[in-house]
Amino acid sequence: EDQVTQSPEALRLQEGESSSLNCSYTVSGLRGLFWYRQDPGKGPEFLFTLYSAGEEKEKERLKATLTKKESFLHITAPKPEDSATYLCAVQRSNDYKLSFGAGTTVTVRA
Amino acid sequence: DSGVTQTPKHLITATGQRVTLRCSPRSGDLSVYWYQQSLDQGLQFLIQYYNGEERAKGNILERFSAQQFPDLHSELNLSSLELGDSALYFCASSVGDPGVHSLHFGNGTRLTVT
Numbered sequence: 213e214d215q216v217t218q219s220p221e222a223l224r225l226q227e228g229e230s231s232s233l234n235c236s237y238t239v240s241g242l243r244g245l246f247w248y249r250q251d252p253g254k255g256p257e258f259l260f261t262l263y264s265a266g267e268e269k270e271k272e273r274l275k276a277t278l279t280k281k282e283s284f285l286h287i288t289a290p291k292p293e294d295s296a297t298y299l300c301a302v303q304r305s306n307d308y309k310l311s312f313g314a315g316t317t318v319t320v321r322a
Numbered sequence: 323d324s325g326v327t328q329t330p331k332h333l334i335t336a337t338g339q340r341v342t343l344r345c346s347p348r349s350g351d352l353s354v355y356w357y358q359q360s361l362d363q364g365l366q367f368l369i370q371y372y373n374g375e376e377r378a379k380g381n382i383l384e385r386f387s388a389q390q391f392p393d394l395h396s397e398l399n400l401s402s403l404e405l406g407d408s409a410l411y412f413c414a415s416s417v418g419d420p421g422v423h424s425l426h427f428g429n430g431t432r433l434t435v436t
Contacts, residue, residue, distance in 0.1 A: 246424060246425075248427075253429075253430075253432075254429050254430075255324065255326070255412050255414075255427030255428050255429045255430050256365070256412075256427045257324070257427070258324075258424045258425070258426060261424055299365065301365075307378065308353060308370065308372075308377070308378070308416065308418065308423070309355060309367045309370055309378055309380070310355075310367070310425055311367065312364055312365040313364070314364045315364065
């Protein structure tokens with residue numbers, strides 16, 4: 213069965229203090245690894261898809277990277293509006309559903 | 323705005339009752355997925371439909387059922403409700419076959435069972 217483990221569970225940052233979130237995964241035949249952002253009371257919002265080890269993607273202050281066993285989401289010089297729960301999910305090669313980790317809740321203080 | 327519409331936004335009902343949650347996918351998307359999110363379980367996959375046919379099933383209870391209609395909207399039916407069914411229920415849609423496609427989520431229906 214697919215396993216997705218995210219760490220830390222919670223992260224409190226000062227505005228401008230860069231940090232990284234970790235997503236470790238075990239999946240039989242990875243089709244893609246996904247990062248989502250979720251604000252309280254809202255649905256997950258798609259951020260990135262990574263397909264193969266070594267791939268990197270960037271969007272504003274966020275950068276996602278992928279290895280064969282884990283993915284990192286780097287937040288550079290975060291702002292309060294980056295406060296959210298960040299979810300990692302995997303999609304296996306013979307399937308289309310996503311299996312999610314429990315998420316990392318990021319709080320950025322001004 | 324993801325383009326996925328879920329109704330109602332909130333639902334409060336009593337134990338033993340039955341409710342129906344509705345989802346309209348993004349224009350052009352053929353696949354619909356239902357997820358349950360509770361505080362202690364995270365996002366759990368329930369079921370997927372593709373162009374009207376059931377494609378995959380997760381840990382969906384026998385009391386729960388779903389269908390996708392010819393116009394591609396989907397409904398999730400929850401019956402004999404228990405307190406533990408209180409959760410956020412999300413619908414997501416994607417293009418479907420073939421290839422890798424991200425899922426786009428609606429803003430959910432918050433179900434409270436009292």
